[in-house]
Amino acid sequence: MNIDNAFIVIVSGGSEITSLAVAEAAESSHIKYAVIATRKNSLFTRHRGCVYFKDISSHLECWSRLSDVFIEEIDKIRLRFSAELVIFPTEDGSLRLLNELSEEVLKRAKFSRARALKMGGVDKAEVIEQLEILKLSNRDLDARIINSPSEAIDVFKTFGNDAIFKPALKPLNMDLSGLGGQGVKVVTQNSSNEDNKSVARRLEQAWSLSERWIAQPRLKAGPRMERSVCLANGRHTRACQVTEELKYPNMGGTALWVKTEKLKNLIPQATAITRALDCVGICEVSFLPDEHDQYRLVELNPRPWLQIGLVEFAGFDILSSSIAALLNRGESHQEVQVDIKDWLHLERLFISILSGGVSASAALSLGKKILSCNTTIAGYSSSFPKMKSRILERNFRKLLNY
Known part of the structure; x- marks a missing residue:
């Protein structure tokens, strides 16, 4: 390239x-x-x-x-x-x-x-609207846009009591503490005993985060459920698949263990979505299975995401491919072949262990992963001089401020 x-x-x-x-x-x-x-x-x-x-x-x-x-x-x-x-x-x-x-x-x-969207894909409501126009999404099956907390009642009728609500457009300062902290990025039932009125109240309290919100049905969540396609889009599309082995919190949280995979079954679906939206450059498209094990769109990120280091570590030069695509240079059209590699986020792993989100046996297994040459540790595997100590110092300061 x-x-x-x-x-x-x-x-x-x-x-x-x-x-x-x-x-x-x-x-x-x-x-x-x-x-x-x-x-x-x-x-x-x-x-x-x-x-x-x-x-x-x-x-x-x-x-x-x-x-x-x-x-x-x-x-x-x-x-x-x-x-x-x-x-x-x-x-x-x-x-x-x-x-x-x-x-x-x-x-x-x-x-x-x-490029087909005014806000380029950062506004989830725009993504849903465009995909519905193109018949790649259905508001009664995949997602619905709501303009006020009062519309949550109709959402519960369509998607059930455990519907999930996300801000369509996050604030510039990325302060999402109104969703409850601890890495939570959605409003949904905290337990099966929580009633709809309680969920609607919490949605109303968080509403100021975004003018519009996205409502989605609860799909299958848990270890190895969420899969993502990582793409570099230009005249050619290059892509690979990864799976989120663990995340915390389990619903609406952040990945703590992600793994590359040889499967490519979701690449055609992701490619159809990104081409329909005229995506250029780097993009991540995430999916979860429904009750019939059909994978449905969860999110689209037209930017580098948290686990991009895993993709590069596994052998896919996604950054260079995306730069070539954006500059309209002769980007590679060769099919991507990735090695099976792991990515771990230590801070989220420790939080999950302390809160009981990860069992002792799972923690031991992940401890072995940390020592493996096939694992990259978010931040701490950096080859940059003094970077590990800077990250440790930052995290120590966070602990002191709690």
Whole structure:
């Protein structure tokens, strides 16, 4: 693939696990990169591999200033490095920022997005609306858009008492504490004994997170249920599949153990969805099985996601492939072959063990995985100098603040 003169900008936020994986993939492919941080005390502060760094976290609460500063920084990078820019957001807040400013950003750089959608795929309601128009989704089977908490009653009638509610468009600052904390990203029954009125009250309390919400039926959840297709979309589509072996919390939580797989059964379905939405660049499409074991769309992420390091570790150069696609270079059309590898998120694993979410036997098995050469540990497998100690220091400070 010809990606000479390419230069990437990583918009780094959240835990920065995703940002680290993107930066490592860039360095291994000899691609220069800058980092614009949307969080304080970024891991990339004074990191030698980063040729340009700027912290814009102080502007997150003022949209006009944030948008001005972001465009100013992109212009500075363009002038300084005279290269074709590709921007990779690393969480939904920064993906939203790019799409809100897409008219100005696209004059200066490329970024992954669903070109058929105004908000590029970051707005889940837009995704559902477009897929329904194209007859790739059915509101009575897959998902429904709701515009007020009062509509939850009709949702329960259609999807059952254990329906799941998600914000359609997450806030720029990515503060989802209104959903209850502990990594929970949805509103749903806390137990089979919780009644609909209680769920509706919690939905109403969290409603300010988004103007519209997505309601979905509860699909089969648990170990090895959720599968994702990881794609690089351009003139050709390259893709592989992974499975979430464990996540915490089990429903609406975050993956803590993910594994690549040789199966490719969901790639045609994911490819049809991304082509229908005119996706370009990097994308993850996630699925869960229904009661008939038919896999249904759960989520679409047109950006690097938490476990992107696993994909690169397994042999799929998804970052380089996505850059080539975005720059309309001669990207590879060879079929992707991945090795079977594991990815573990230690912090979430420990939280799950302490809360009883992982049994002692499962914890022992995962302990052996940690020591395996076929396992990459989120953040801690980084080859960057002093990065492990920086992550440990950050986590220690979090513990002190509890």
